[in-house]
Every structure is written in C-alpha cells, then in structure tokens.
Amino acid sequence: MKIVYYSLTGNVRRFLKRTELTDIYEITEANASETMTEPFILVTGTIGFGEVPAPVEHFLAVNHANLKGVAASGNRNWGNNFAKAGVTISQTYDVPLLMKFELHGTLKDTLEFKEKVVNFDESYGREALQSY
Numbered sequence: 001m002k003i004v005y006y007s008l009t010g011n012v013r014r015f016l017k018r019t020e021l022t023d024i025y026e027i028t029e030a031n032a033s034e035t036m037t038e039p040f041i042l043v044t045g046t047i048g049f050g051e052v053p054a055p056v057e058h059f060l061a062v063n064h065a066n067l068k069g070v071a072a073s074g075n076r077n078w079g080n081n082f083a084k085a086g087v088t089i090s091q092t093y094d095v096p097l098l099m100k101f102e103l104h105g106t107l108k109d110t111l112e113f114k115e116k117v118v119n120f121d122e123s124y125g126r127e128a129l130q131s132y
C-alpha cells in the first residue's frame with residue numbers, strides 16, 4: 001500500500017524514514033491538487049488547534065476516494081486536540097484511524113505502524129479478491 005504523507009516540521013518524515021517503507025509520496029503545497037490514482041494510507045501531523053494541515057485538506061478533496069486509512073502525529077501537550085487531524089480525517093472520510101503517535105514516534109510506534117500497514121495490505125488484498 002502506498003503511504004502518502006505531509007510533514008510541516010519533519011516529524012512525520014522522520015517517522016516514516018525509520019519504517020524503511022519505500023512506496024512513499026510526500027504532499028507539498030505545490031502538488032496538493034494532483035491526482036493519486038492508487039489506494040493509499042495517509043500520515044499527517046496536526047496543526048492549529050487540532051486542525052488538518054491545509055495541503056492535506058486540498059489533497060483529500062481531490063483524492064479521498066483512494067484513501068484507505070490514516071495515522072496522525074501530534075503532541076500530547078495539546079490535550080484533547082492531540083493528533084486530532086487523524087480523528088477528523090477518519091470521521092470525515094469514514095476510514096480507520098490506524099494510530100496516533102507523538103512527534104516523530106518511538107521505535108515501538110514505528111514497528112506498530114509497519115505491522116498495521118502489512119496487515120492492512122493482506123486484508124485489503126483479500127477484500128479485493130473477494131469482490132470479484
């Protein structure tokens with residue numbers, strides 16, 4: 001499964017680098033309106049007061065049909081708004097929130113994410129087959 005991410009200050013980028021996953025696409029302000037033609041899992045930070053970063057909102061407005069799941073980074077100092085971008089995206093587009101993690105995540109977070117992506121690929125593959 002492709003991983004699509006947005007990283008304002010580098011935390012999500014650093015997190016994903018540690019996963020060693022290779023099929024990764026970065027949303028930037030410049031490419032936020034481009035079309036993604038394959039299914040993807042989104043990873044994003046949270047900004048404002050629990051907001052989804054604007055480039056991510058733009059990207060999803062165009063590409064939400066291929067969104068299969070979301071994971072979000074945040075900072076626990078933000079209390080109830082911790083990693084809230086993930087909750088908002090999950091609810092708006094009715095996709096699973098795979099996990100929330102803090103800043104660039106721990107090694108445990110990295111392993112958990114990787115495992116979830118692999119499991120997701122397996123169950124998604126089965127679903128795709130069953131629909132034939």
Ligand SMILES: Cc1cc2nc3c(=O)[nH]c(=O)nc-3n(C[C@H](O)[C@H](O)[C@H](O)COP(=O)(O)O)c2cc1C
Binds near residue numbers: 008009044102104
């Ligand atoms: C201006 C600003 C607002 C933020 N607001 C929130 C917030 O509401 N909730 C939260 O959990 N984290 C918040 N954060 C923390 C970031 O989501 C966190 O540092 C995240 O790891 C950033 O990921 P990135 O560097 O990959 O974009 C905020 C950070 C900044 C700079």
